[in-house]
Amino acid sequence: MSKSTLEMSHQEWLEDRKKGIGGSDVGTILGLNKWKSPYQLWLEKTGQVVIEETENEPAYWGNVLEEVVAKEFQERTGKKVRRRNQVFEHLLHPFLRANIDRDVVGENAILECKTANQFLGKEWEGEEVPLSYLCQVQHYMNVLNKDYCYIAVLIGGQRFIWKRIARDQELIDTITERLVEFWETNVVEGIEPVIDGSEATADFLKEKYADVEENQTALPSRFDELIEQKRELKRTKKEIESAIRQVDNEIISELGKREASIGITQRNIISWKLVSTKRMNTKKLAEKYPDIASDEEIYSITESRRLTEKEIK
Known part of the structure; x- marks a missing residue:
């Protein structure tokens, strides 16, 4: 099954993402995304937080250069690809979804277009593919029942490589089992995932509860x-x-x-x-320029919460 995304606004597309697990969610659920944790994704899928997806520079240029990467893949391989503006759904588990970059014409295969900065180039050396991307394309092959996937990557804006990833049914089964468990247990039944120790979860919780009331409560x-x-x-x-x-x-x-x-x-x-480090000496500043040092406008106040504990005697 599939449905077109051509007429969707960006907000409609974001809302539709709550209804299933897409390729970009796979790495998060498997704990491979350092920017987002399974706990945060669960809050988004269950509508407990508003999805605020602001496009950063790498994501922006990734979208802009997708067409360039696809055309270069065609030039270098002689293969033809076509865009599919659709969200595909798994036959048995319709909440498993795929929004692929391109179909490969005449082959039971798909093409994923990626960009990477030069510092991440090592992740693509030899036969290597970043694990998060590997799991993503295996998920796509599962949803669309494809035999293999081509990944084309523009590294640092000046080095182009492409790789052929074969379908790995054993890996697909492992991934799918975890995705189904997350959806049916955590999303549908509403059972909170285990809160992990990732920086993504820590940052998210600090931001979410920054304005909590200064009340006291009894904990279990x-x-x-x-x-x-x-x-x-x-x-x-x-x-x-x-x-x-x-x-x-x-x-x-x-x-x-x-x-x-x-x-x-x-x-x-x-x-x-x-190593040389340059710091402002506020004491010297106050001695030499007392008027400036006493001006409240040059100071900014940053508030944050600190978790502490002490034993009750």
């Missing part, structure tokens, strides 16, 4: 166990940090004895460079 006893777990993790963290410092100190000591700032081993280059 399991939070005592969580606090003790946190304290134990902090103790372990200190031990690990101390062990790391010991290694650093041994290296610095040896470099110092050899009167060098760079050390070369069989497998590593070790550098102990001088």
